[in-house]
Each structure stands twice: as C-alpha cells, then as structure tokens.
Amino acid sequence: xxxxxxxxxxxxxxxxxxxxxxxxxxxxxxxxxxxxxxxxxxxxxxxxxxxxxxxxxxxxxxxxxxxxxxxxxxxxxxxxxxxxxxxxxxxxxxxxxxxxxxxxxxxxxxxxxxxxxx
Amino acid sequence: xxxxxxxxxxxxxxxxxxxxxxxxxxxxxxxxxxxxxxxxxxxxxxxxxxxxxxxxxxxxxxxxxxxxxxxxxxxxxxxxxxxxxxxxxxxxxxxxxxxxxxxxxxxxxxxxxxxxxxxxxxxxxxxxxxxxxxxxxxxxxxxxxxxxxxxxxxxxxxxxxxxxxxxxxxxxxxxxxxxxxxxxxxxxxxxxxxxxxxxxxxxxxxxxxxxxxxxxxxxxxxxxxxxxxxxxxxxxxxxxxxxxxxxxxxxxxxxxxxxxxxxxxxxxxxxxxxxxxxxxxxxxxxxxxxxxxxxxxxxxxxxxxxxxxxxxxxxxxxxxxxxxxxxxxxxxxxxxxxxxxxxxxxxxxxxxxxxxxxxxxxxxxxxxxxxxxxxxxxxxxxxxxxxxxxxxxxxxxxxxxxxxxxxxxxxxxxxxxxxxxxxxxxxxxxxxxxxxxxxxxxxxxxxxxxxxxxxxxxxxxxxxxxxxxxxxxxxxxxxxxxxxxxxxxxxxxxxxxxxxxxxxxxx
Numbered sequence: 043x044x045x046x047x048x049x050x051x052x053x054x055x056x057x058x059x060x061x062x063x064x065x066x067x068x069x070x071x072x073x074x075x076x077x078x079x080x081x082x083x084x085x086x087x088x089x090x091x092x093x094x095x096x097x098x099x100x101x102x103x104x105x106x107x108x109x110x111x112x113x114x115x116x117x118x119x120x121x122x123x124x125x126x127x128x129x130x131x132x133x134x135x136x137x138x139x140x141x142x143x144x145x146x147x148x149x150x151x152x153x154x155x156x157x158x159x160x
Numbered sequence: 161x162x163x164x165x166x167x168x169x170x171x172x173x174x175x176x177x178x179x180x181x182x183x184x185x186x187x188x189x190x191x192x193x194x195x196x197x198x199x200x201x202x203x204x205x206x207x208x209x210x211x212x213x214x215x216x217x218x219x220x221x222x223x224x225x226x227x228x229x230x231x232x233x234x235x236x237x238x239x240x241x242x243x244x245x246x247x248x249x250x251x252x253x254x255x256x257x258x259x260x261x262x263x264x265x266x267x268x269x270x271x272x273x274x275x276x277x278x279x280x281x282x283x284x285x286x287x288x289x290x291x292x293x294x295x296x297x298x299x300x301x302x303x304x305x306x307x308x309x310x311x312x313x314x315x316x317x318x319x320x321x322x323x324x325x326x327x328x329x330x331x332x333x334x335x336x337x338x339x340x341x342x343x344x345x346x347x348x349x350x351x352x353x354x355x356x357x358x359x360x361x362x363x364x365x366x367x368x369x370x371x372x373x374x375x376x377x378x379x380x381x382x383x384x385x386x387x388x389x390x391x392x393x394x395x396x397x398x399x400x401x402x403x404x405x406x407x408x409x410x411x412x413x414x415x416x417x418x419x420x421x422x423x424x425x426x427x428x429x430x431x432x433x434x435x436x437x438x439x440x441x442x443x444x445x446x447x448x449x450x451x452x453x454x455x456x457x458x459x460x461x462x463x464x465x466x467x468x469x470x471x472x473x474x475x476x477x478x479x480x481x482x483x484x485x486x487x488x489x490x491x492x493x494x495x496x497x498x499x500x501x502x503x504x505x506x507x508x509x510x511x512x513x514x515x516x517x518x519x520x521x522x523x524x525x526x527x528x529x530x531x532x533x534x535x536x537x538x539x540x541x542x543x544x545x546x547x548x549x550x551x552x553x554x555x556x557x558x559x560x561x562x563x564x565x566x567x568x569x570x571x572x573x574x575x576x577x578x579x580x581x582x583x584x585x586x587x588x589x590x591x592x593x594x595x596x597x598x599x600x601x602x603x604x605x606x607x608x609x610x611x612x613x614x615x616x617x618x619x620x621x622x623x624x625x626x627x628x629x630x631x632x633x634x635x636x637x638x639x640x641x642x643x644x645x646x647x648x649x650x651x652x653x654x655x656x657x658x659x660x661x662x663x664x665x666x667x
Contacts, residue, residue, distance in 0.1 A: 078335075087343075132306075140320075144318065
C-alpha cells in the first residue's frame, strides 16, 4: 500500500509540474489541481497508514497503548482540500475571464504587463 | 503567560469585515466604518505591543487544548510589532482607499476583502502552529487574489494569472514541506518542532525540508530567482491595493522565513551561505531591474525585490547584530513601501500617468506635495538621519564582524542602485520641466475630486511620512525594539517555554 501511494504521489507531482510548464492556461489549472492532490496524498502517507485501529480510548483505559491511526493528518487533508477547492474554483473563473479578455489560451501571449513602455 | 485577548487583532478584523458585508452597496457607510474600525484596530495593536513588551511573551491555547496538541497563538515582541505595522499600513491604506478607489470597485466588496486580508496577516503573525500558518497564508492569498482582480481590467487579469499561479505553487510547496516535517517530527506546534527537529538524526532530510520551506516562502517574499511574478503583477491593481501588497504581502513571507529559520531550522554553514548568496543576487537583480523601468510603480516593484535582499542578508549572517539590522529594515520597509505606492497613486491622480518620462514639473506646481513625497523617497535610499540609514548601518556592521566583505559590497551596491533610481525618479518627475499631457477622459484628476476625498488621499501619506521620520529621528526606540526582537529570535528558549510551559523532559 505504501509503495503504491509513493508511486502515485510521484506521478501526481511529476504530471502536475509537467502540466504547469505547458503554455495552455487550462493545462496550467490542471497542473495546479494535480499538484494539490499530490500534496494531500503526501500528508496522508507521511502520517503513517494504520489500518482498522481508530484512536478511541476504551472506557476502562486511561490512554492508548497500542499503535493507532493518527487523526491529525486526516484533519489536515480535510482543511487542505477545502482550501484548494476554493482556490481552484477561483483560478478556473480567472482563467475564463482571461480567455474572454485576451482571446487567447497561450500563456506566452500574456505579456502586456511586462512591456516597459505602456 | 496565558492571555486570551491576544487573538483580538484577528477577531476584530473579522468583525469589521463581517460588519461591512451588511453595507454591501452603501459605499459611504463602508468608508466611514472602515476608517473608524482601522483606528480601533490600531489602538488594539498598540495595546498588544505594550502588553507584550511589559509582560513578556503571551500565549493563547485555542479551545483550552494544551500545547503541543491544540492550536497555539503566540504574541512575542516580533509578532506584536508586525501586528502594529499591519495596523498602521492598514489604516493608511483604508483612509487612502476612501478617496482613491472608485465606487464601482467598492460595490464589489473592496473594503470587506481588505479587512479579510488584514485579518489573515494578523493571524499569520500571531499563530504558533505551522499548519495554522499555512491556513492564514491561504486566507491572505485568496483575499489578495480578489483585490488584485477587482475591476477586471486587462492588465489586472494578466498580472493576476501570474500572481495566482506562483502563489498556488508556493502553497503546494509549503504544504509538501509541512507534510514531510509532520512525518519526521510528528508535531505541528512550532515551539515543539523546535525541540523535536533538533533531535532528528537524519540531518540530510531536515535540510531538504528547510529548502522546501525556503522555496515556498521565497516565492511569497520574492527572493532571487523566484521574484519575477512580482514586477509583473504589482503595478496592475489600483495604487491603494499595490500599497498594501507592496508593504505587507512580501514582508509576511520574510516574517515566516525569519520565524522558521530561527526557531525550527537553525541555519548551518550550507544554509547560511545559501541565504547570503540568494540575498546578494536578490539585491543585484532587483536594483538592476529598477534602473531599466520607466513606470513608477514598476520601479518601486523592483525596489521591493532589491530590499527583500537586505532582510534575507541579515538572516543569512545570523548574528544578533545582523538580525537587528534585518528587523529594523523590515520595520522601516513596511512603512516606506506602503507610502511609496500611495505617493504613486497621488501622482497618478495629479498627472494621469506614471511614466516618468512623461511626468515632470511637479515640484514647480506642487512644492508642498513634493516635499512631502521626498520623505518616503529619500528614507528609502537611507540618507542619514532618515529611517533606511540605521538599518543598513547595523547590517553592514553585522556583516563586517562576520567577515562577509563581499556581502557588504552587495549591500552598498544595492544602496547605490536605489540612490541612482530614486535620484532619476526625483529629477524626472519633480525637477524636469512639465511635459504637456493630453487630458485623459477616464481618469478622475485630483483637482476634480471633492475636498474630503483630496484630504483622504493626502492624510495617509502625511501619517506614514511622519511615522518614517519618527523611525529615523527617534531611532533609539526602534533600535531597542529590534534588539529585543533579535535577542528573542537568537535564543528561542523563552518562546518555547512560554508555549510549552515549564521545561518538560522527554522520555
């Protein structure tokens, strides 16, 4: 399971960076989404994967003695997913606006802000 | 010491923003509420700094969960100073916005978003939890995304694409770094991490994570070679928005770098050298970039990059004296950069352009304004006794004692380039004979504004200029403050003890 996740995370990061380096704005957004998902999976993996051991303390015991599934990474991922959802929806709308205004999907055409004389 | 009221700067900005949402289309009510609330938050920030300065580090454990299990908010002198600077810049920008931002933009929720941005900044400065820091950064960037695109002009949208992309990438890298750090140390509390990370045996991995943090915050604070998005986007939104961005958004990245690299990852020789090289290159690339530009706001954007280098240099040398310089520079830079962008906004309203080749004759026509604008311009250069001078003095002294002579050269070169650029701006914009400009229809000129709005644009510049004069002329106060901050950064044991309680021995 860990090995599978490692390969998956590597693929997500690599494809995310690759897509971000393309010239199309839509691919840029796809790249950002893949990268965000890769980061979320990484938190999940590095929080140690423990199967079927919820962190619930028995009423007779004072504390957990056995290995248990850490709930913190899941809380972190949940937060990160919600945040990235908001940011990505904003980015998609922004790209749509940019396409409407500049009439191009090519990032290399977006250079009016870099011109020295304007 | 536990004090739940340290969260007040965050809560009050949230309250202001929510209150403003109830007055969505009533822009005059929004103007009034924003000004009043920004004055109150300035009062809160002053109270916080006074409290922290007298009573030592204050903490708040959210929900009563003891550190390191819950989210901790910590107000040390550094945090409180940053909150105060945020409040000062925020107030100036809020007052300036009431005069300069058009009603159409105000009706799209400009003031609520501005307050959400300030809330995010205060939160980032006060939090003591690394994941919480990430969340505050996200609040800051989502608010800044809205501010940079509000109005939807072509240049704004194009600048925003670059700005949004780089910030999202920085966030992803930051999140990756947090994931690996949590996997290694099993904690998110920064004070706890400080102890845990020191015990990790695999130093190679620790350095990798440190570099990931450096890249993530480096993009946000625009250090070499990750700065190129800044001059491509900061000149596109209205001047008031550029002012809050230029003054505070890059500095929150610098704050995070200073915090992380003094608390969690103490720079070793490799990291220290890397920071110094990056600082030197940042100074050089920012300074050289500024020479080439003719748009005033783009010049200032490149100067932001240039001066970020000074602060990173102070962190790279990592002695108390150099950190005093870095922190003094940070304090000076927030006030002056905010003011410079406000000045550019005022010049745009006077003349209708920001191209320094087309501008001219401002000194002849507006001598009082020119004298006022001279204060931030020449504070930036650091002509003694203005504020920039003292910071550079400490930085150069700090590098000299550590034998970093090349770095001294770069700092002097950076100051010289700044002087060159500012002298060029001064002679072109103020002393050159006026060029006849065609009257633009879509620009509302300063003379056409109502007197109240004219005052709203001049008063914040006066206030900020007075603040930077105070920093320069009453430098001993700021030096005392910077020295205390630097001492706390160099020796974080007080911070750790304040958060985790009395020394706990690890089994």
